[in-house]
Amino acid sequence: MLTEVKNQWKVTMLSIKYALQREMLNKVTFFSNIIFMMLNNACFIVQWIILYSLKNEVGGYSFKQILLLWGIAAGTFGVSHFFFKESYELSETINTGKLDAFLIQPKNVLLSCITSSVEVSCIGDMIYGWIMLFIYGFTLKNALLFAFFCITGGFILTSVAVIFASLSFWFGRVEIVANTINSLMTNFATYPEGIFKGFVKILFYTILPIGIVNFLPIQLLKDFNFSTFLIIIGVTILFIAVAFFLFYKGLKRYSSSNLMNVRV
Amino acid sequence: MRKYFYILKSELMSNLQYAFDILVGFISYCILIFIFLNLWKYIYADPTELINGYNMNQMIWYVIITEILWMSLGGRKLCKKICNDVKSGNIAYNINKPYNYVEYALFNHMGLVIIRFILVGLLGLILGIVFLHSFPSLTILEILGVLLSCLLATIINIMLVTSIGLISFFIEDANPFFWLYSKMILVIGTIFPIEFFPAVLQPIIKFSPIYVVSYGPAKLFVNFTMTNWTQIMIAQGIYLVISFLICHGIYYKGVKKLNVNGG
Known part of the structure; x- marks a missing residue:
């Protein structure tokens, strides 16, 4: 069992490594993507500077906590979209029959598929997350917790993407639903929980687990x-287990499209 | 000019077939408006209170209009298409046609923008009326004035995004420049009116494209005055010429560098 996990880990890391090497062929594009993504995220600081000039706190968060919220949101988004980029294309992969190429591989189908390419700009998101932590207050405890929450959050975001994409096995073209859920998660993640009321808050701890990904980590980093x-x-x-369960349950219903596809 | 209107018409007819898909894509627009509604309700303890000359309803209408302009633009799609045309060499097929590529891109994309503007515009107006139970007091003539301003804002925006896409002639991927441009418009031009920025920055923003592509039309919608309209029209006229020159300048300079491998 342990050897199997070790082998799977090795294969997954190799898959990510080769995907990264492909992206690094053009160094200028590679680094400009990372730097511009960091600048892109930094633009939003302006929004919060203005809002905090109108009010001392927004939704119960101080300015530094908002920066940390952005740090966690960028970090979790970065982990999920960098390491598991293809989970966001999974619905299309299933519908177009591109999953065939992964079925013949000896290792875990889901992991092979979702780690087959990387999103370079997300390295910028991850770095930006750490910069926000430094501004918030860098201590060893904060750094360890922050790294841990970026990983757990990244796993949850990926699991949600896989769960909704797996519905394609039963309902066909569900890209719109999957994309909407992913877009909801990203849009809500950078606003403090306190500005929302009622039903939306329930969503944050159930179907759109932003509360677990972003809001609870902020609480824990403070206290x-x-x-x-x-x-x-x-x-x-739980989310990882449900994602794997649904994907493999659905995979039994998958039928090949005889698509001729070459992966280089 | 007739050929460009023909391109516009055929693109319009083609996009009409996908009106439902376009509408579904606006779910994120509804989410953004919902978020800003909550945010401004939190910031305004009293909805009638004035912050920098705007009450809560005016602030939310401002965001609704700027977001309509930005969402209907489909800037990311346009930039990506132009980048791909340049990178893949597809642009070679357009160069030898009896039209100018820049004008082709403008009219072709307008075919999509018009459909998106009508759909997201209706959606935005419905959301505003449902959530705010109010509508800014505008006469028919004033509404036409706002629509003219929106049209000019969109044309300027398309020209600027096209210019960014054409940077692909010089570097491989111009998309990161678009991210920055879009965030600049979103953060400085969409969320807050210029009056919310520090006094020292306001003149700078007034000279930037944000004034003509975002602030101008939205300001006219929430508080129409003839003086404002005239100022915004003059600024949009100047920017139209500037963006046209920049776009053509980059295009002609880039085409000279173009080297397409046959295939």
């Missing part, structure tokens, strides 16, 4: 609480 920490771990495992 650590072991039971909340365990909740985040538990929910992350």
